[in-house]
Amino acid sequence: MSLSIRKLSPALGAEIFDIDLSQPLSDITASAIEKAWYEHSILLFRNQHLSDAELVAFSKHFGELDAPPIGTSNRYWVEGFPEVLVVSNVIENGVPIGNLGAKEVTWHSDMSYEEVPPIGSILYALEVPPVGGSTEFVNMYAALEHLPSELRRKVEHLSIKHDGSVNAAGDLRLGKQPVTDVVTCPGPIHPIVRTHPKTGRQALYIGRRPNAYVCGLPVPESEEIVNELWSRAIHPDWTWRLDWQVGDIVFWDNRCTMHRRDPFDPNSRRVMHRTQLKEKLPQPPIELTPDRVLESQAV
Structure with a gap:
């Protein structure tokens, strides 16, 4: 299928036109969207009108859905839809209805503090503030490609420990x-350079800055490397900014992008619903017991 599509920036991203995501997608259309996702890393769909059930149905075309992350006091999901995270600053009856509030959200890749992070995220804008709250994305393929050769050689076989004690707004998690x-704190270890399993391209994977630690190095040396990676990764030439509109859906690849959010007036309302895709893990081989051998021979 040929999609109506245009690039959003030289760095990354594409907008797909003339498609209603509230309607069931054919396998051919879903496959074309997935192909465009791998090519552009971020997809934007504007003027969408989806229920949570329809958001979940659209998301499931691209894989099994992951559970929302733990917030500062709870898991903020939609009643009846535990796969749907609420990202919002709105407070009802003295209780936040969603995660992250109205503060700046710093650069990160979603849930890199998990052993198996989600591969992609889908964020749907229901309410947006008149000013602020924009989201910026960065192409981590480009971030790696533009590292000085000496630095790239230094890090390509190193790994970073990713801390999850605070969220991207800097608040301590429940x-x-x-x-x-940083040496002894808990956290999964991920390679600094990772190969995308679908595109075969390598990307820089540094997750989030607070409490990052390059494993096996003295802390001062680790800090020096991490600071240099971050100073080089976030470059205007490979970033793109989205000023949200109600009805926007953005579908991004966590394996080769990072993102951040501008702060906004806490008296304004911002309500987003998000799903995220699990990584498909290799299935262990089936042990052929005598019974299973007989079954396979019968087939």
Whole structure:
């Protein structure tokens, strides 16, 4: 299928036109969208009108859905739809209805603090503030490609520990303790350079800055490397900014992008619903017991 599509910037991203995501997608259309996603890393669909059931149905075309992350006090999901995270600053009856509030959200890749992070995120704008709250994305393929050769050689076989004690707004998560030692604090270890399983391209994967630690190095050396990676990764030539409109749906690849959000007036309302895609893990081989051998021979 040929999609109506245009690039959003030289760096990354594409907008897809003339499609109603509230309607069931054919396998051919879903496959074409997925192909465009791999090519552009971020897809934008404007003027959409979806229920949560329709958002979930659209998302499931691209894989199994992951559970929302733990927030500062709870998991903020939609009643009846545990796969749908609410991202909002709105407070009802003294209780936040969603995660992250109205503060700046710093650069990150979603849930890199998990052993198996989600591969992609789909964010749907229901209410947006008149000013602020824009989201900026960065192409991490380009970030890696533009590293000085000496730095790239230095990091391509190193790994970083990713901390999840605070969210991207800097707030301590429920049940977490402040980090006092980056060497001994808990957190999964991910390679700094990762290969995208679908595109075969390599990307820089640094997740989030707070409490990052390059494994096996003295802390001062780790800090030097991490600071240099971050200073080079966030470059205007490979970033793109979205000024949200109601009805926008953005579908991004967490394996080769990072994103951040501008702060906005907390008296304005911003309500987003998000789903995220699980990584498909390799299935262990089936052990051929005598019974299974007989079954396979019968087939």
